[in-house]
Amino acid sequence: GIRLHFPALVRGLTVQSAAKAQLGLGHSYSRAKVKFNVHRVDNMIIQSISLLDQLDKDINTFSMRVRSWYGYHFPELIKIVPENSMYCRVAKFIGNRRELSEESLEGLEEIVMDSAKAQAILEASRSSMGMDISPLDLINIESFSRRVISLSDYRKGLQEYLRSKMSQVAxxxxxxxxxxxxxxxxxxxxxxxxxxxxxxxxxxxxxxxxxxxxxxxxxxxxxxxxxxxxxxxxxxxxxxxxxxxxxxxxxxxxxxxxxxxxxxxxxxxxxxxxxxxxxxxxxxxxxxxxxxxxxxxxxxxVVEANEVVAEVKRRQEKKEKKRKKREKRRLEALAAAAEEPEENSVMETEENDVGAKKKKKKKKQQPEESEAEPEPEENGVEEE
The missing domain is CATH 1.10.246.90 (Nop domain)
Incomplete structure (x- = not known):
């Protein structure tokens, strides 16, 4: 009852003012709920871990497809290189196994990070039981391997991003x-x-x-x-x-x-x-x-955390001071840039005034000279 008839019980309080007060309270509550630190948003973590799990499934599926596809040409490579991403890199590097030679051994070692494994791949390619492959099929296999490698590289970058976000949020x-x-x-x-x-x-x-x-x-x-x-x-x-x-x-x-x-x-x-x-x-x-x-x-x-928090706050204060100094310099530069056109306009007006005065003086001097010019003629006539 009191809540319903509150405007009637309180003097000077109208229904409109009560509605305004409720609206202001609602806005302030919503503002407090919405206010948050952008560096501590856990929504990005949720999306990142979901994408990471999806990428793991997709990379595994695509890598198995590359294995089964390239396995027709070089089946022995599956046992030598069991890791999915490395297998795709090796398959893309080798291409046609008949073109693999001693010159390619150094590049293989860089990919598999093992000289013995690279030598085993080279020996297996010479005595492989796989079928021959056409250039068009090889182009498609290499293109698909390139896609899987790019997905694997993106997954590594995403994991680093997730690690940095977790270090900020939790x-x-x-x-x-x-x-x-x-x-x-x-x-x-x-x-x-x-x-x-x-x-x-x-x-x-x-x-x-x-x-x-x-x-x-x-x-x-x-x-x-x-x-x-x-x-x-x-x-x-x-x-x-x-x-x-x-x-x-x-x-x-x-x-x-x-x-x-x-x-x-x-x-x-x-x-x-x-x-x-x-x-x-x-x-x-x-x-x-x-x-x-x-x-x-x-x-x-607690003791160590207090020391870390004090150090973090000290760094934040330094950053804030530097930011204020930069802002102050920027405002001073803007003010100086705004004053320069005014000074230029004042100088231009002064120059215009001086020019006008000079013109007036020239105009005054010209009639005087014109009046002074006939005098010698009169004098000459009188002398004659």
């Missing part, structure tokens, strides 16, 4: 579990904020929802890990300790994601310390050596 999470696995966690959660809100038990089985619901439906054993299975820690742990280390790792991932999400200046200090804790826990499971207490590790991390 440095602790990437230092703890790796850039690719951390990006997959963020992508599966929807955003870094959503990941920070998840409990450790949810992070542990993130990516294994189907197995979880199937286990709940059949009343079987629930999965012990999801996306974090791709971490190196779980692969290094013994079979009996995989569940324990996955639970511990999920706990540390939750802490790292919350630190990255809610800290003003994110650093990788906490991620490095959390990684050390996971390493110590792995050693504890294997050797029984007791790890350090969490309180001691976090105290060290």
């Amino acid at each position: 440095p602790s999470l990437s230092a703890l579990i790796g850039e690719v696995v951390g990006a997959r966690l963020i992508s599966h959660a929807g955003s870094l904020t959503n990941l920070a809100k998840y409990p450790a038990s949810t992070v542990q089985i993130l990516g294994a929802e189907k197995a979880l619901f199937r286990a709940l439906k059949t009343r079987g054993n629930t999965p012990k890990y999801g996306l974090i299975f791709h971490s190196t820690f779980i692969g290094r742990a013994a079979a009996k300790n995989k569940g324990r280390i996955s639970r511990y790792l999920a706990n540390k991932c939750t802490i790292a994601s919350r630190i990255d999400c809610f800290s003003e200046v994110p650093t990788s200090v906490f991620g490095d310390k959390l990684r050390e804790q996971v390493e110590e826990r792995l050693a504890f499971y294997e050797t029984g050596e007791p790890p350090r207490k969490n309180l001691e590790v976090m105290k060290e991390a």
Whole structure:
């Protein structure tokens, strides 16, 4: 009732003014929600990791197509060069195997990075059981290999881009579990904020929802890990300790994601310390050596993080001072450029005034001279 009849209960408050106040409040709330730092946008990470996974599938499919296509001509090369991208480079370099000679050995060594493997390719080409190939087929195979190589190079650049974005958005999470696995966690959660809100038990089985619901439906054993299975820690742990280390790792991932999400200046200090804790826990499971207490590790991390944050803020202040100096110089240059036309116009007006005065003086001097010219004639007449 009070909310409905509030304008009638408060003196001087009209319905129109209340509507304006509500509109202003809505605008300020929306402005606060939209305001963000462009360097900490996790949407780019989600798109990048999705594209990276898609590129992995496509490159694998296309490389297998190159293998099967070029394998008709040089089938022995598949066993010598098992790596997909390198196989495409070698196939593009060799072309027709009958043209491969000792002179091409140096170029092969640069591609395969192994002199013994290059020599094996050369010997296999001389005694290959493959069929002959026409120049037109060879042109198409080389063109397709070139496309696969360009995709592979683009994937490397995309992975570097993802690494740089993760170091800006979630440095602790990437230092703890790796850039690719951390990006997959963020992508599966929807955003870094959503990941920070998840409990450790949810992070542990993130990516294994189907197995979880199937286990709940059949009343079987629930999965012990999801996306974090791709971490190196779980692969290094013994079979009996995989569940324990996955639970511990999920706990540390939750802490790292919350630190990255809610800290003003994110650093990788906490991620490095959390990684050390996971390493110590792995050693504890294997050797029984007791790890350090969490309180001691976090105290060290806080001290180091404060030093890093102070250094970052100092650099930002220097950059801001330099930016202000550049802006000041630019404004001074603009002001000086604006004053120059005014001075030129003043000089032109002064020159025009001086020129007009000179013209007037010349005009005055001309009648005087014309009046002074007949005098000698009169004098001459009088003298005559």
